[in-house]
Amino acid sequence: MTRLVHEFERLGNGGVLRLQRRCRSDFDLPQFDTLCESPVSFPMRGRPLIARGGRPFLNWLRRSINDERQVFERRIELRPSGVPDASGRLRAGMVEQLTAQAQPRSRLHGIQAGRAIAALAVVITHAVGQVIIEPPVHAHFFARYGVTLFFVISGYIMVVSTGPAAFDPLRFVKNRVRRIVPLYWIAVFLMAALTLLIPSVFRKTAFDAAEVVKALFFIPSYAEDGSIRPFLKLGWTLNFEMFFYLCFACLFAFTDIMRAALLSALFLFLIALGSVFDFQSAPLAFYTRIDTLGFVAGVWLAVATRRLPPLHKGNLLAAGFASLVIVAAILAYYEPIRDNPWTQIWVIIACALQVAVLAGAPRLGWSTPRSLEVAGDASYSIYLFHMFGVGLGALIIAKILPGSVWIAILVAALLGAMSGLAVYALLEARMNRWIRRMTDAKRQPNTPIRPLSPNDGL
Structure with missing residues (x-):
C-alpha cells in the first residue's frame, strides 16, 4: 500500500x-x-x-x-x-x-462533425437571405435545424464532460464563461464599431449603446421590429446557452439522471407558463419558448448513452434513416407548419437521432473527414463571424456578376465559412490557449510535490 x-x-x-x-x-x-x-x-x-x-x-x-x-x-x-x-x-x-x-x-470525432454541419447549415440560410431580399421560407429551415443541432450537442456534451456524479459548479461556470464570453464580446464590439463607422452597410442593425450592454450580458431584449433578439442578432442562441449552463450548474449536487429529470421539469414548466401567459417582458417571453427542449434532448441522450448498452450497428443506421425521413417531411410541408410547436419538437427529435448516430460513428466504422473536424473545431467562430464574409461575398458578386443568384449564394457561403475558419486559426484558438494557460496557472502552480516517506502509508 x-x-x-x-x-x-x-x-x-x-x-x-x-x-x-x-x-x-x-x-x-x-x-x-x-x-x-x-x-x-x-x-x-x-x-x-x-x-x-x-x-x-x-x-x-x-x-x-x-x-x-x-x-x-x-x-x-x-x-x-x-x-x-x-x-x-x-x-x-x-x-x-x-x-x-x-x-x-480524447475527442468525440462524430460530435465535431455535427458541430460543423450545424454551423454550415446556418451559413447557408444566411447566404440565401443576404442574396435574395425575400428568400423562400424553406431556406429558414436550415438555420433552424443548425441551431437545434447545436442545442442538442450542447446538452450532450455537458453531461459527458461533468460525469455521472456531482461536479464543481464554479469550475464548470468558469470553463463555460472563458469558452463563450471572450469571442462573443469581440464580435459584439466589432459590430458596434462597424455600425458607428459605416452604418449604411447594415440594413436592419443600428448602433444602440443600451442594446450593446444588454447583448454583452446575455439579457434578451426587443428589437425595433418587435422580435426578441440582441444587438448582435446571432447572439440569441447564446442567451439560451448561458441560461442552460446556469440551470445546469445549479444542479451540480445531483447525479446525471436526477439532473436530467430536474432540467426536464424546469424547462417544461417554463414552456407551460409561456403557453398560458402572454408575457410582455422580453426575458420571460424568451426563456419560456420551446427551443430549450433541444438541450433536454441532448442531456437525456448522454444519460442513456452512459447507462444503457450501446446501440447495435443496425439500430444506429435505422436512427439515422429515421432522422433523414423526418427532415425531408418537414422540408416538404414547411411553409404551413413553420410556426406549429410540434414542428420544433420533430426537429429536436431528428437532431437527437443524428447526434446519437454521430456519437456512435466509431461502431459503424465511419471515420470523420478531417475537413469536418476542422470545421467542427471552428464552428463557434464560423457561427459568430460568418455574416461578415457572407455580406462581403454577396457584395462582390453583385458588383461583378449582377443577377447571378446561385453563384452569389455559393460565394457568400464559402466566404462566410472561410471567415470563420480564419478567425478560429488567427484568434480563437490562440486566445483560448492563452486563457487556459493563465487561468490554469493560477489554479495549479507548477511546484514540486513533497516526497512521501514510508511513515505516510495508508
Whole structure:
C-alpha cells in the first residue's frame, strides 16, 4: 500500500488529473475530485476513500497508476530531455508534459462533425437571405435545424464532460464563461464599431449603446421590429446557452439522471407558463419558448448513452434513416407548419437521432473527414463571424456578376465559412490557449510535490 501511495504521488498533476477523469466514468466517488486537487493529500484522505470504494476501487487505482507510469516512462526513453535530475526524480512539470504528449487526445470525432454541419447549415440560410431580399421560407429551415443541432450537442456534451456524479459548479461556470464570453464580446464590439463607422452597410442593425450592454450580458431584449433578439442578432442562441449552463450548474449536487429529470421539469414548466401567459417582458417571453427542449434532448441522450448498452450497428443506421425521413417531411410541408410547436419538437427529435448516430460513428466504422473536424473545431467562430464574409461575398458578386443568384449564394457561403475558419486559426484558438494557460496557472502552480516517506502509508 505504501508503494501505491508513492506511485500515485510520482504521477504529477497531468497523470492525476487523467485519473480523476477516468474515475468519474468508472466510479461514483466525487471525493476523488477533491483529493486530486492536491495529490499530496492522498495519504491523509486516501484511507476513507478506498474504504468507500472497496477492493474494486483499490484494484482499479493500482492498475490505473501503473498504466500512467508506463505511459510517461516510454516517453522518457524516447525523449532525451526527459531525464531525472540528480535526486532521481523528474523535473517539476516534466511528468505532466510527457504524459500529455503520450496520451492521445480524447475527442468525440462524430460530435465535431455535427458541430460543423450545424454551423454550415446556418451559413447557408444566411447566404440565401443576404442574396435574395425575400428568400423562400424553406431556406429558414436550415438555420433552424443548425441551431437545434447545436442545442442538442450542447446538452450532450455537458453531461459527458461533468460525469455521472456531482461536479464543481464554479469550475464548470468558469470553463463555460472563458469558452463563450471572450469571442462573443469581440464580435459584439466589432459590430458596434462597424455600425458607428459605416452604418449604411447594415440594413436592419443600428448602433444602440443600451442594446450593446444588454447583448454583452446575455439579457434578451426587443428589437425595433418587435422580435426578441440582441444587438448582435446571432447572439440569441447564446442567451439560451448561458441560461442552460446556469440551470445546469445549479444542479451540480445531483447525479446525471436526477439532473436530467430536474432540467426536464424546469424547462417544461417554463414552456407551460409561456403557453398560458402572454408575457410582455422580453426575458420571460424568451426563456419560456420551446427551443430549450433541444438541450433536454441532448442531456437525456448522454444519460442513456452512459447507462444503457450501446446501440447495435443496425439500430444506429435505422436512427439515422429515421432522422433523414423526418427532415425531408418537414422540408416538404414547411411553409404551413413553420410556426406549429410540434414542428420544433420533430426537429429536436431528428437532431437527437443524428447526434446519437454521430456519437456512435466509431461502431459503424465511419471515420470523420478531417475537413469536418476542422470545421467542427471552428464552428463557434464560423457561427459568430460568418455574416461578415457572407455580406462581403454577396457584395462582390453583385458588383461583378449582377443577377447571378446561385453563384452569389455559393460565394457568400464559402466566404462566410472561410471567415470563420480564419478567425478560429488567427484568434480563437490562440486566445483560448492563452486563457487556459493563465487561468490554469493560477489554479495549479507548477511546484514540486513533497516526497512521501514510508511513515505516510495508508
